[in-house]
Amino acid sequence: MDIDFIEEDKLLVLKITEEIDHHTTDRMRRLADYEIQRYSPRKVVFDFSGTSFMDSAGIGLIIGRYKMASMIGAKVEIKNVKENIRRIFEMTGILKIIPIIGEEDSCEEVI
């Protein structure tokens, strides 16, 4: 996971760089929690541009970080989600509380 903190916006960008499953979320969870506590951001953005696979472990990962961010008053957003991953998010209904922002067209990539 690549970490980027933009001081003036208090924006923490966590770019996921590997496939997301039960095996890989353990490490990502610890790292994300550490960075959220370290920076106390106003907003946490999960950037999915570096991954092409996610199963339900990713839902747990994002909801868990949402709960943590909420405790310090930070928002959580996700971006650059490929179509197969978007379908999983849509199925769970969590996009109502954690929106997908700044759509880059990912449809062409899939085809």
Place this chain on the structure above:
Amino acid sequence: MKKLYDNEMNLEFLSKSCNESFARIAVAAFASQLDPTIEELSDIKTSISEVVTNSIIHAYDSDDEIIKIHCKIKDNMIIIEVSDTGKGIEDIEQARKPLYTSKAELERSGMGFTIMENFMDEVKIESIVGIGTKVTLKKVIKEECEDIT
């Protein structure tokens, strides 16, 4: 004698979480002979990841137990049986329910079976407490690749 299936494949691996990606990639590679769309392949990969993770997390307490996958192809259908010899599921109806999880402390979302049911054509769960669980997933690969968008 006429064979029942056009092709078959067996996998056997230890219940280590690093094998989740191995299992989904191996099954996807086997399924690719049916010329699936990227979307269909992704559906299979995600479903395999869910079912194998279930065996690793719920069926077994240790990571040196055996998980077996038996894949069969008949015409344009792939049938994937994933079995373990673990604890078994007490209440299958409850396990199937969206958002139900017995492992909330592991941040499990309870969406595993819901995802499988959405992505596959058929999901059958057979389980005996103390003996093990077998999940059978079926998917028909469409002849033409239409409406990917």
